[in-house]
Each structure stands twice: as C-alpha cells, then as structure tokens.
Amino acid sequence: MKQVLCINRKGPDMEILDRQAAFVNRFAEGCDGKLLSASEAFEYPVEYPICVRGMKFTRWVKLAAEQGRQYYYIDNGYFGNHGRKVYFRIIKNNVHDTRDIIERPSDRLAPCEVNLKNFTPGRKILLAPPSVKSFTMWDIDQEQWIAETVAEIKKHTDRPVEVRLKRPRNDRMAVDTMEEALDNDVHCLVTYNSVAAVEAVMLGKPAIALGPNAAGVVCSNTLAEIEHPYIPSQDERDAWLRHLSYCQFTFTEMSDGTAWRILNE
Secondary structure, eight states, X not given: OOOOEEEEESSTTSOOOHHHHXXXXXXXXXXXXXXXXXXXXXTSOTTSOEEEESGGGHHHXXXXXXXTOOXXXXXXXXXXXXXXXXXXXXXXXXXXXXXXXXXXXXXXXXXXXXOOOOOOXXXXXXXXXXXXXXXXXXXXXXXXHHHHHHHHHHHHOOSOEEEOOOOOHHHHHHSSOHHHHHHTTEEEEEESSOTHHHHHHHTTOOEEEOSSOTTGGGSBOSGGGTTSOOOOOHHHHHHHHHHHHTTEEOHHHHHTSHHHHHHTO
C-alpha cells in the first residue's frame, strides 16, 4: 500500500486546523503517513489513500469516494467517552461502520464500561436528525428531511412525534441528555446516520436508521416498521458492541500503530 496522506489543513498556505491536526498527526505517527493539505493530497495518484478528521472535510471524503481512492475517516467514538472524549472511530472507506457484525472478543469493549438497558415500551416517536453539517455528506437539506420524514411517519402511525435537534456536545451531555429524552415515554427513535441510533439501542429503545448508520444491523431501516420496530436480542447487542469496539481507538492506539494494524487486518 502507498503511504497514507494525512490531511491537517485545506490548502498548503492555510493555517493548520489544530483540532483536526491532533487526530491526523497521531494517526500519521502510527501508519508512517505524510502530513499535508487537502489540495496537496489530491495531486497524488488515486493509489495513495487519505486520512481526514470530521465532517469539516466532507468535500474531500466525497471526492475520494468518487475517485475510488481509499480513505480513513476519523470522528468521535460510539461509546466509552464518559465525560470526556477518549475513543475516536476510524472508519475505512465510510464515515460509519456499516459492515455486518464481525465476531470479536470482548477485550476492547470491556474498558468502555458500557451499561446496556433492557428494552422498555413508550408512546411517542423521537426524531433525531443529524446536524446540518453532517447532512452535507449526502447533499440533504435538514429542514426538508425533517418535514418529509414526519409526513412519512404519519402515514404509518398516529403516535406523537417529537423532534430533537442536535445541540453542542457540552449542552447535550449536561442538560436533557439523550438518555433522559429516551426515558421520557419514547416508543422508537428515528434518524438518518446519527450516532443517536447507537445510543438508543444501547439504552433500551428500538431505532429506525434511514441512512448509513452503525446501528443499521441491529435496528429497522424502514418507517413501515415503526409500530413494530426490530428489537435485537441481548446476544446480538453484545456481538454488535464488540464489533464496534474494534473500530474506535484512543490517541495512544493511533500513535503506536494499534489502530492501523486492526483496520488493516
């Protein structure tokens, strides 16, 4: 494989994006990658893979996919970040791990201290759209998606629908958390690609994922099932979480090559 091109700024003369650079610099250490700007990276032949961090670089992720260029996408982890960010997902050729479940040991899941809740019934539908920025990956207008999804939900159920827009992390972790929202008489959560679906399934509420989603293998994927959404077994949830634990890594694991090794096993 060619050297990984790790993008830490948009143009060669532009300021390095500190938050993004912290991630790609670590990954570059672990994979012996080359740090450079996005415009410089795409001057290389498509045989050279790229690494980017966050939806700020959506344009470059889409371009890599169009070119057939391999890419590694870094973003927040799915679980294990209790109070502070410790784990970050690194996804090969996607922005979420949408693969079928791969049987894995529990060694990487155990340190995350995940507490699964039993599934409980509720009355209302919680609609949790991704952010405006996230939706740009699929050229979707958030307001239009919300309106069309609510209209489609009403074709299948007369349950009340509550829309929960994504707030800044510090706010949503302190006040009206996702766990609190789900505990408030929720029957089912509906989203597109949001990690909210992962949280819902972990916290005992079925989900419907209408886009590429890490919870897609353990939830429904059509609004036609909204009255009777798929509820995975305990064994399915355990296997799924063990699987996801193998796509999220700490800074140390990025730097020492652990992430690179696991991603390319």
